[in-house]
Amino acid sequence: MKEILSLQNLIVEINGETILDGLNLNLEEGIHVLLGPNGTGKSTLLGTLMGLSRFKVSGKIYFYEEDITDLTPDERFKKGIFLAYQLPPAVRGVKLRDILKKILNIDPKKNLPEEIYSYLKDLDLDESFLEREVNYGFSGGERKKSEVLQLLLAKPKLALLDEPDSGVDIDSLKLIGEALRKVSKESNLIVVTHNLKVLDYIDSNSVIVLLDGKYLWKGSLDLIHQIEEKGYEYIRRLAYAQNLS
Amino acid sequence: MLKTYLEELKNRALKAKDKPAILGPDIDLEPYMKTIYDQPIDNLERLPNEIKENILYSGITPSEENTAGTYFQINHSVVYEKLKNIYKGKLEIMSIQEALEKYEWLENYYGKLVAPDTDKYTAWAELKPTGGYFIRVFANQKIEYPIQSCLYIKEGNISQNVHNIIIVEEGAEVFVTTGCLTHLKNEPGIHIGVSEFFIKKGAKLYFTMIHNWSEEFHVRPRTAVLVEEGGVFINNYVILKPVKSVQSYPTVYVKEGAIARLYTITYGRKDSYIDLGGRIVFEDKNSKGEMVSRIIADDSSQVYSRGEIIGKAQDTKGFLDCRGIILNKEARIVAIPILDAQDPESELSHEAAIGPIAEEEIEYLTTRGFNKDEAMSTITRGFLSLEIPGLPKVAKDQINNTVAQLEKAGL
Numbered sequence: 061m062k063e064i065l066s067l068q069n070l071i072v073e074i075n076g077e078t079i080l081d082g083l084n085l086n087l088e089e090g091i092h093v094l095l096g097p098n099g100t101g102k103s104t105l106l107g108t109l110m111g112l113s114r115f116k117v118s119g120k121i122y123f124y125e126e127d128i129t130d131l132t133p134d135e136r137f138k139k140g141i142f143l144a145y146q147l148p149p150a151v152r153g154v155k156l157r158d159i160l161k162k163i164l165n166i167d168p169k170k171n172l173p174e175e176i177y178s179y180l181k182d183l184d185l186d187e188s189f190l191e192r193e194v195n196y197g198f199s200g201g202e203r204k205k206s207e208v209l210q211l212l213l214a215k216p217k218l219a220l221l222d223e224p225d226s227g228v229d230i231d232s233l234k235l236i237g238e239a240l241r242k243v244s245k246e247s248n249l250i251v252v253t254h255n256l257k258v259l260d261y262i263d264s265n266s267v268i269v270l271l272d273g274k275y276l277w278k279g280s281l282d283l284i285h286q287i288e289e290k291g292y293e294y295i296r297r298l299a300y301a302q303n304l305s
Numbered sequence: 306m307l308k309t310y311l312e313e314l315k316n317r318a319l320k321a322k323d324k325p326a327i328l329g330p331d332i333d334l335e336p337y338m339k340t341i342y343d344q345p346i347d348n349l350e351r352l353p354n355e356i357k358e359n360i361l362y363s364g365i366t367p368s369e370e371n372t373a374g375t376y377f378q379i380n381h382s383v384v385y386e387k388l389k390n391i392y393k394g395k396l397e398i399m400s401i402q403e404a405l406e407k408y409e410w411l412e413n414y415y416g417k418l419v420a421p422d423t424d425k426y427t428a429w430a431e432l433k434p435t436g437g438y439f440i441r442v443f444a445n446q447k448i449e450y451p452i453q454s455c456l457y458i459k460e461g462n463i464s465q466n467v468h469n470i471i472i473v474e475e476g477a478e479v480f481v482t483t484g485c486l487t488h489l490k491n492e493p494g495i496h497i498g499v500s501e502f503f504i505k506k507g508a509k510l511y512f513t514m515i516h517n518w519s520e521e522f523h524v525r526p527r528t529a530v531l532v533e534e535g536g537v538f539i540n541n542y543v544i545l546k547p548v549k550s551v552q553s554y555p556t557v558y559v560k561e562g563a564i565a566r567l568y569t570i571t572y573g574r575k576d577s578y579i580d581l582g583g584r585i586v587f588e589d590k591n592s593k594g595e596m597v598s599r600i601i602a603d604d605s606s607q608v609y610s611r612g613e614i615i616g617k618a619q620d621t622k623g624f625l626d627c628r629g630i631i632l633n634k635e636a637r638i639v640a641i642p643i644l645d646a647q648d649p650e651s652e653l654s655h656e657a658a659i660g661p662i663a664e665e666e667i668e669y670l671t672t673r674g675f676n677k678d679e680a681m682s683t684i685t686r687g688f689l690s691l692e693i694p695g696l697p698k699v700a701k702d703q704i705n706n707t708v709a710q711l712e713k714a715g716l
Contacts, residue, residue, distance in 0.1 A: 153687020
């Protein structure tokens, strides 16, 4: 399998505080689950991969061997990276339809392609949803669905999913899970989750655990069971031991 | 007697000819006293190209396609008036002077809502009138296309003092678009507009005014509206180009079960001093209204947004909503909401928020492929494209097209 992502000594600061401290990682194409305790820097890592400006970055990020460290989010989007936000902001005055057209790079005056209607149906959304100001007055579930709908149309090479399952009810989780199953057939994924239920829908290749913003521990799916059984502390010990050696 | 009444108004105006307005910079009107005559034209397509192109930005169509009629004034002269044949007998359009000669009963309307001695501007509109339109829609006539009126200034150093009257009779419906503008760049000028609108029982008036003045122009609209029982008044005011100063505080008197909605879209640029208010007075029970403002202040513009709702009767409901974006350190937005409830069952509320465009919102759009500039302009355009409930599609398209045209022309 091809290498999709390589991080070399990645250091990320926000307002002078170091959140990620010297991460190194080589990741092959596939579906990867990113786990870790709260506040360990998972969202920061995804945001950094997307190029969000609040993160001050040093080190290198390679995407399919191309150095993308200095690219802006729109340039990274065009390279095929998509971030589905955990808490996407409301953008007043901008309709979801406008964003979908941009994602598809079609003329704002032209109609959206037919496939959008089957995606809407799959997510149990109405066409009127497209006319709403994006994320404004959306429920938690609607925000997630909106992100997934955009993702379905974007068909990126690499989708970064930041807790696509948090704050959604059981029915919505099922719909989002099924949609992600579809996405996982066409895109490589890095999924951050605390609710392992979403993993029923996607066939993950590997599990990555991020600890203290410093250590990335990569393993197979079995790692999830070990974490469930022994907690993150167990992985931390493994990581420290490896680091010492 | 109308003649005697008009003389009385003039006498009152004379006493107020030097009376400064409560708000806005005081303007010395003395240098703007000359009068200019322009020749009538028989077709708007014969207007000089620079005027033809310019009026598009104010929602005025030279082809007159999809319009019911047109009133066109340049400087101090009415140069064109037209009512399409199919609308004859349904409504009338003429200059205010013609109307005053024709209808003795105008005594019951003219000067009744805006007193001529309010300030020096209303006084001069009375003492030295230079045009204005009279539009009257007959009872129960529903006019599907807009009436367009244009008040154009093409000579510098003059004051255009217009007095407009719209009467929408019982059960009638109409929308009127007024474009007030100039193509002058460096020459100063003044536009004073007294407007009195009467919306009778169950009638509806959708009124849109688009101002495109210039950096040397002072503008003093003086507007009041009476919405009778069950009537509806929807007002859109759009100002996107720089102006020296504009100050206006229209008042809408709302009777039983009637509705008033005022929407203002302001883009303050360069040194513009923009002071826009609005006052809705619920005079009888069950009346409702809202005032919504969207403001962008750039460069060193100063924008005042004054919203005032007075609830004098039971079961009245009013809402003020003001949102502003500041794009420059030198710019300023001042939002002044006033809620004045004079009845225990009057429900009034307001929301106001001013700030920059959130970086997070811009960035969100960039993660969807917009570059930073596109993201900014998409948010700005969205911010200015108000969703106005109840506004007919044709009027909505007109506002959106105007914003798009101005945007294309780099504002």
